[in-house]
Amino acid sequence: MKQTMTDPGFQSTGLADIQGRLLLIRIVVLIIVGLLVVRLWQLQVRDGDYYRNLSHDNRTRSVLLHPVRGFIYDRNGILLANNIPSFSLYVQLSDVPDREALMGKLIELLSLDKSELSKKIQAQGRRTPIRLKKGISLKEAAIVESHRLDLPGVVIRPEFQRNNPQGAYAAHVLGYVGIASEEQLADLQGLPPDSVIGQYGVERIYEMTLRGRVGRKLIEVDALGHEKRMISVDKPQVGNDVYLTIDFRLQKLAEDLLGEEAGAIVALDPQAGEILALASRPSFDPNALSHGLRANEWNNILQDTRHPLTNRAIQGQYPPGSTFKIIMATAALETNAIALTETVDCDGRFRFGKRTFRDWKKYGHGAVDLQKAIAHSCDVYFYQLGHRMGVETIAAYAKQFGLGARTGIDLPSEGTGLIPSPGWKRRTRGEPWYPGETISVSIGQGAVTVTPLQMAKVIATIGNNGIPVQPHVVRGIWEREGEWIEKWTPAQVPSLALQPPQLEAIQAALAAVVTEGTARRAQSSMVRIAGKTGTAQVVSSRHGSEEDTPKQFRDHAWFVAYAPFENPSIAVAVLLEHMGHGGSAAAPLAKELIETYLSYGVDGKHSTRALPSHKMMKKEKRFYG
Numbered sequence: 001m002k003q004t005m006t007d008p009g010f011q012s013t014g015l016a017d018i019q020g021r022l023l024l025i026r027i028v029v030l031i032i033v034g035l036l037v038v039r040l041w042q043l044q045v046r047d048g049d050y051y052r053n054l055s056h057d058n059r060t061r062s063v064l065l066h067p068v069r070g071f072i073y074d075r076n077g078i079l080l081a082n083n084i085p086s087f088s089l090y091v092q093l094s095d096v097p098d099r100e101a102l103m104g105k106l107i108e109l110l111s112l113d114k115s116e117l118s119k120k121i122q123a124q125g126r127r128t129p130i131r132l133k134k135g136i137s138l139k140e141a142a143i144v145e146s147h148r149l150d151l152p153g154v155v156i157r158p159e160f161q162r163n164n165p166q167g168a169y170a171a172h173v174l175g176y177v178g179i180a181s182e183e184q185l186a187d188l189q190g191l192p193p194d195s196v197i198g199q200y201g202v203e204r205i206y207e208m209t210l211r212g213r214v215g216r217k218l219i220e221v222d223a224l225g226h227e228k229r230m231i232s233v234d235k236p237q238v239g240n241d242v243y244l245t246i247d248f249r250l251q252k253l254a255e256d257l258l259g260e261e262a263g264a265i266v267a268l269d270p271q272a273g274e275i276l277a278l279a280s281r282p283s284f285d286p287n288a289l290s291h292g293l294r295a296n297e298w299n300n301i302l303q304d305t306r307h308p309l310t311n312r313a314i315q316g317q318y319p320p321g322s323t324f325k326i327i328m329a330t331a332a333l334e335t336n337a338i339a340l341t342e343t344v345d346c347d348g349r350f351r352f353g354k355r356t357f358r359d360w361k362k363y364g365h366g367a368v369d370l371q372k373a374i375a376h377s378c379d380v381y382f383y384q385l386g387h388r389m390g391v392e393t394i395a396a397y398a399k400q401f402g403l404g405a406r407t408g409i410d411l412p413s414e415g416t417g418l419i420p421s422p423g424w425k426r427r428t429r430g431e432p433w434y435p436g437e438t439i440s441v442s443i444g445q446g447a448v449t450v451t452p453l454q455m456a457k458v459i460a461t462i463g464n465n466g467i468p469v470q471p472h473v474v475r476g477i478w479e480r481e482g483e484w485i486e487k488w489t490p491a492q493v494p495s496l497a498l499q500p501p502q503l504e505a506i507q508a509a510l511a512a513v514v515t516e517g518t519a520r521r522a523q524s525s526m527v528r529i530a531g532k533t534g535t536a537q538v539v540s541s542r543h544g545s546e547e548d549t550p551k552q553f554r555d556h557a558w559f560v561a562y563a564p565f566e567n568p569s570i571a572v573a574v575l576l577e578h579m580g581h582g583g584s585a586a587a588p589l590a591k592e593l594i595e596t597y598l599s600y601g602v603d604g605k606h607s608t609r610a611l612p613s614h615k616m617m618k619k620e621k622r623f624y625g
Contacts, residue, residue: 061227089133116295162290172283179195241480255281262576270469273460273472326459331394331398353435391422402458402461403419414453532561561594
């Protein structure tokens with residue numbers, strides 16, 4: 001029999017079906033609610049701290065505040081390196097939804113290098129802001145600010161930029177700063193990316209002193225990563241100031257005297273070792289390097305055949321020529337290889353085996369003793385001394401004067417020069433030493449090389465009665481709070497074992513070089529100067545006159561001197577590349593430098609009297625707010 005909808009059995013079956021469905025719905029709802037509760041527990045309890053911090057990071061941002069570098073002054077308080085306000089363009093990649101679009105917009109608005117910009121913006125895993133450009137102009141800053149909504153993650157930050165008020169003067173001493181490389185960041189652990197550090201000169205050697213301490217501020221940002229308000233700040237600590245031994249007036253004169261010629265001038269205090277001037281030409285503009293160069297501009301500097309980045313005063317290694325005769329005379333007297341009054345007959349030639357070594361004066365100097373040999377730079381006399389003593393004795397005395405080794409000056413990459421010996425030749429060339437090579441070494445030729453700073457130290461040692469000094473360019477470090485935290489203390493350098501009669505004889509001979517010998521153009525009516533000229537061959541043989549020889553093959557000109565003769569307060573070494581004779585080219589420059597320095601005061605001494613500008617300090621601190 002067929003059931004109808006009004007049948008009680010049919011209604012009972014439908015009701016049971018509905019109740020079953022309702023039960024299933026309740027179970028599903030309970031499961032869903034249970035899952036939501038579990039998930040809510042996970043989010044709120046188990047992972048609550050994680051998401052709370054993530055939310056905080058999306059709302060706040062920790063920003064590094066780079067410290068202001070300390071200033072650099074000369075010995076008289078003349079400002080040589082400071083900082084000027086600047087702006088840099090940064091991007092926080094985590095706030096950038098479309099990097100390609102951002103890159104296109106930046107190229108459209110600003111004059112940025114496309115390849116460099118692409119490399120920076122496509123960086124992966126960088127959580128800290130990336131500097132896109134430093135030292136942007138006010139016009140560029142205004143353009144960025146007016147397009148803030150189109151530049152998510154892009155911010156402009158105020159910073160300080162290194163500045164050398166004196167331009168290129170003293171560039172090789174001061175050096176320059178630049179963004180730390182990956183290798184430097186690895187060596188200087190704890191240094192944040194994009195940090196600017198010293199790359200050369202005093203800026204590099206005294207980096208830890210000048211740098212200061214990094215600060216940090218916590219800011220609140222909007223959805224585009226732009227700052228809304230500052231929450232807290234830990235201000236950076238300003239770096240300490242460095243006072244140099246350099247007298248900027250003398251430094252400027254030395255560089256101006258060199259002009260466009262390649263060479264170096266070193267002036268130092270022979271009693272204290274303080275470097276008064278350290279000039280090298282050609283030079284470079286430290287402001288251009290500190291402010292940042294494009295890759296092609298940097299490559300042009302590196303490929304410059306005149307090598308402007310080379311500090312010729314401490315890195316240039318040249319044959320010393322006849323200035324080496326100071327060493328020869330000292331060694332000969334101390335070893336009794338010759339007596340003061342003994343004469344050597346010079347006819348312009350010295351025959352050794354089958355070879356003839358010639359004097360610079362074609363027909364010779366006649367009978368010469370030590371004083372005349374030094375005053376007139378007689379080569380034949382010193383050929384004889386070299387033959388009598390041998391190269392090992394010569395090398396031993398040269399090393400006593402500090403040749404063949406670094407002076408230890410507080411500047412980077414100092415050269416050592418070379419004092420050859422039989423052991424050196426066997427070790428480096430696998431060949432024996434030939435006696436004829438000693439003859440060449442005797443007049444500062446052959447394999448022997450020195451730096452201008454080394455020769456300045458040699459002449460200073462003679463002027464200081466055989467007491468060598470430690471050359472240095474930093475006089476003291478001044479803390480911004482107002483006290484000296486470090487002053488230079490002279491290093492203990494052992495004196496040379498020179499007997500007074502021999503030393504006085506050499507000093508008298510060096511005075512005769514100026515009054516009657518090869519450096520008469522250095523004679524001064526103001527002060528008594530003692531010195532030695534040198535003409536160092538660049539090629540072993542040359543045909544024709546100096547004027548007919550291409551400049552790159554001409555001799556180097558040397559002159560080393562000290563003054564006043566009675567109580568020296570300045571020692572000078574002048575080296576001019578390919579400028580010929582030391583007496584005519586180098587000696588007049590040394591004379592002008594000495595006279596100018598001594599005109600500053602009775603004894604040429606100065607004291608560090610200027611203090612840091614506290615007004616500038618306060619201004620820099622306000623800049624970080």
